[in-house]
Amino acid sequence: MSKHRIGFIGTGAVAELHQLSVDKLEHAELAGITDLNQERLSRREKEWQAKAYPDARALIESDEIDIIYILSPVEAHYEQAVQALKAGKHVLIEKPVAMTVEQIREIGRVAQEMNRICFPAHNYIYHPEMIKMKRYIEEGALGQICSAWFTFIIHHSEELASHYPGVIRQIMTHHLYTTLYLLGKPEAMSCSATKLHYQTLEREDQSVMLLEMPGGAQAVLFSSFACDDDTSSPWTYLVKVLGTQGGMNYSWRDVLYNRAIGTLGKAYPKYEELFFYESEYFINECIDKGKAPLSTLQDAAVVQHMVELAEANLGKHMISC
Ligand SMILES: NC(=O)c1ccc[n+]([C@@H]2O[C@H](COP(=O)([O-])OP(=O)(O)OC[C@H]3O[C@@H](n4cnc5c(N)ncnc54)[C@H](O)[C@@H]3O)[C@@H](O)[C@H]2O)c1
Structure with missing residues (x-):
């Protein structure tokens, strides 16, 4: 079974924890990263041995990436989630999922339309x-x-x-x-x-x-x-x-x-x-077996x-x- 290829948008504090976790997953690997902060991006590229993309759109549109982890600040989540889902990617999105209830509902609507999983990173x-x-x-x-x-x-x-x-x-x-x-x-x-x-x-x-x-x-x-x-x-x-x-x-x-x-x-x-535990559930249960997240986008709303x-x-x- 080939591994799911994950791309991170954002390589800051929470991305450090996600990188350690993804590294332990059997069926997935970190394949790409991007960050507005170019100095941090090139540091992470070396540390994590993952391909650096110049911006979020390039990562989202790459056919070498299957799943997007949105690890940027909340202000950027909505636009990046909608773009990623429309590009046919499954998405894990850090909390708070978005700035408003309406944005969360719209992300849910696009996920449903594209038949993709959007997983709120409700890790606790x-x-x-x-x-x-x-x-x-x-x-x-x-x-x-x-x-x-x-x-x-x-x-x-x-x-x-x-x-x-x-x-x-x-x-x-x-x-x-x-x-x-x-x-x-x-x-x-x-x-x-x-x-x-x-x-x-x-x-x-x-x-x-x-x-x-x-x-x-x-x-x-x-x-x-x-x-x-x-x-x-x-x-x-x-x-x-x-x-x-x-x-x-x-x-x-x-x-x-x-x-x-x-x-x-x-x-x-x-x-x-x-x-x-959340990445394992997202990949093994939601993506591979089609189960719903334990906390859904409706819960996030x-x-x-x-x-x-x-x-x-x-x-x-x-x-x-
Ligand atoms: N689940 C948890 O336990 C947990 C813990 C900490 C943070 N978070 C969440 O994770 C998200 C990120 O938090 P953090 O602590 O990593 O913040 P951070 O400031 O350490 O890192 C954010 C990174 O995103 C980059 N960035 C900003 N805008 C971007 C854009 N438009 N495109 C690409 N990269 C962009 C920044 O340059 C920075 O490197 C937030 O939503 C936060 O609430 C969750």
Whole structure:
């Protein structure tokens, strides 16, 4: 079986993690890369032994590339996704998938028209422990679900944070698709946000969201770029689900290495592995076997709708989703 040939648009921090993952895949290889930053592109070309293309269009239109990974900033996703799908490529698209609900719906429409898979890179749910957590919830092993807690607490310098939108789009997006995957669609929400450590950036660096779930469970979503949690029970990235018959935790802090990768100063293997598990699922299950992603473009549209609702109603009491 010949290998699927993957092309990366964007060779920045998240591309580092994707490159390590793609390298481990049996049925796929990194065949091409492109980046607006020419210095970075030629460095990556040597490091990764992948052909460098002068721009995104050249990579997308190359008949030596079968699959496009969109790893550029969110502002570029929509145009690149539509171009790639129209060129007949399957697409993995980093989160947030696009800037608006309408853009996500249009990407979905083009994917359907072209009969191609567009896979939202909702990587946090592809870890086997998260899949197990969903199974326990669905089988009723935890009883009636009472509460769920999602935290992401990792300091981002102002320079690093300037690559991204505020934490509502950048991190709540992860918490929201994870909530959808584990517990379903919330019925109501409220959100507040603050800016603690940026001197010039005009966006929130910390936010808390409260969700009311069908059946009465409550979920608390917390995202912070303002500080780290190095206490004895760190909430760096934690998912906790509690029910009347039991509960389960999933934490990135179970294992930690002292080396920098991607955007992180320390390496959390349980974070890095997510990129492998999602690519493996995308290639082996979605492309080779025709299965749907565990979190679809429709889910991405629901998440984006909630993000937009949160931004428009900051500090207000519970509003219907
Ligand atoms: N899933 C995750 O865990 C995770 C983690 C980090 C970032 N991300 C997402 O990945 C995306 C990229 O983030 P990053 O941290 O790699 O950012 P980055 O700034 O480190 O890298 C982005 C790269 O894209 C290049 N670029 C910008 N516009 C381009 C264009 N039009 N065409 C080609 N290249 C272009 C830049 O030169 C840069 O090298 C964002 O959507 C971000 O939200 C996801």
